[in-house]
Amino acid sequence: MAQDTPETGAKIYETGKVTEGVWPPPSPDTALMTKAIQIKKLVKQYKKVTAVNDISLEVYEGEIFGFLGPNGAGKTTTIKTLLGLIFPTAGEVLVLGKPAGNIEVKEKISYLPESPYFYEHMTASEVVGFYGSLFGLSGAAKNKRVDELLELVGLQGTGKKTLRSFSKGMLQRVGIAQSLINDPKLLFFDEPTSGLDPVAHRDIRDLILHLKAEGRTIFLSSHQLSDVELVCDRVSILHGGKIRRLGHVDELIAGGHVEVIAEHVKATDTQMAALKDMTSKVETLGETLSITTHASTDDKNKVLDWVRATGGNVLSMTQTRRTLEDLFYEVVHQGEMETGTAFAVPATSESMEVKP
Numbered sequence: 001m002a003q004d005t006p007e008t009g010a011k012i013y014e015t016g017k018v019t020e021g022v023w024p025p026p027s028p029d030t031a032l033m034t035k036a037i038q039i040k041k042l043v044k045q046y047k048k049v050t051a052v053n054d055i056s057l058e059v060y061e062g063e064i065f066g067f068l069g070p071n072g073a074g075k076t077t078t079i080k081t082l083l084g085l086i087f088p089t090a091g092e093v094l095v096l097g098k099p100a101g102n103i104e105v106k107e108k109i110s111y112l113p114e115s116p117y118f119y120e121h122m123t124a125s126e127v128v129g130f131y132g133s134l135f136g137l138s139g140a141a142k143n144k145r146v147d148e149l150l151e152l153v154g155l156q157g158t159g160k161k162t163l164r165s166f167s168k169g170m171l172q173r174v175g176i177a178q179s180l181i182n183d184p185k186l187l188f189f190d191e192p193t194s195g196l197d198p199v200a201h202r203d204i205r206d207l208i209l210h211l212k213a214e215g216r217t218i219f220l221s222s223h224q225l226s227d228v229e230l231v232c233d234r235v236s237i238l239h240g241g242k243i244r245r246l247g248h249v250d251e252l253i254a255g256g257h258v259e260v261i262a263e264h265v266k267a268t269d270t271q272m273a274a275l276k277d278m279t280s281k282v283e284t285l286g287e288t289l290s291i292t293t294h295a296s297t298d299d300k301n302k303v304l305d306w307v308r309a310t311g312g313n314v315l316s317m318t319q320t321r322r323t324l325e326d327l328f329y330e331v332v333h334q335g336e337m338e339t340g341t342a343f344a345v346p347a348t349s350e351s352m353e354v355k356p
Contacts, residue, residue: 033060036186036217037082042091044077051077053241064208064218066228069238070332075221079188083111096186110184114191116175120164124155124174127163131178149177153207169200176207186217193224205231229253229324237328239335245327253327257320260291260303265312275306288315295319
């Protein structure tokens with residue numbers, strides 16, 4: 001169900017709910033799902049630089065897949081390979097069951113860059129119609145398709161306004177409309193919400209969820225990690241050309257730590273020092289003790305044994321949830337420790353220039 005927002009006229013779409021009482025929610029059986037993308041041992045080298053180093057992953061039809069990593073991690077090179085703009089040094093890349101770059105595949109996919117470029121003297125209808133012509137649409141069929149897409153993205157009232165008068169959020173809507181002109185099965189979105197105001201940000205995010213509800217597959221590259229956490233089914237995190245983490249969002253961020261609240265603890269200084277050595281944080285809250293430790297069974301048992309040994313009682317044990325941003329920082333920091341590189345502050349764009 002959709003409702004119009006008074007600010008923009010764009011449509012807001014209701015999202016699904018997390019299964020109550022189950023955390024993390026059960027994952028679907030991927031063995032029964034059709035693969036939209038298959039990357040097998042992909043390697044891409046530029047002279048002496050290895051941009052992508054032996055990565056493998058699968059994206060399933062109907063899901064939103066988040067492709068994450070700091071600048072220089074290998075995201076853009078991988079996307080260009082999937083689009084058929086460059087060729088692998090080694091490995092195999094299949095899109096919709098066929099080699100990347102296949103003409104039949106290109107008719108069923110679409111790409112939206114972070115900052116799409118359009119001629120400013122054209123209207124939204126003219127721009128989307130132009131792309132429709134490239135896909136063989138004409139006459140009444142093209143006009144109907146253009147009108148449907150402009151209504152979908154909330155631009156049906158722009159009339160003869162040229163793009164030079166459009167805000168960044170409106171231009172992004174034009175980009176999404178033109179990316180849908182060929183009714184693609186698979187969409188590649190690069191930073192679709194970067195630099196937008198809160199209203200446009202929310203509208204674009206909800207539109208992405210609507211596209212998923214229509215059965216489309218979305219390959220999403222973004223530094224807006226809060227958006228990724230809200231809309232993506234699965235994510236991968238790249239660093240140094242390698243996939244450092246891959247899985248369902250809820251499973252990756254669930255259960256980072258547990259907080260144990262204990263009372264009546266009578267511990268010596270030596271016992272307190274031992275507790276601090278084996279936990280992440282210890283705080284005194286009145287007559288109770290708050291102890292934070294990793295969620296592994298071994299670490300939890302160590303804390304419980306310590307509380308009992310000091311004569312205390314456990315009042316509660318709560319498993320906490322980290323954010324995707326926490327996980328991203330952790331994974332990238334670990335990669336930097338391994339490679340000896342400095343932390344890369346995420347920017348909002350990577351060049352899509354095709355390099356030789």
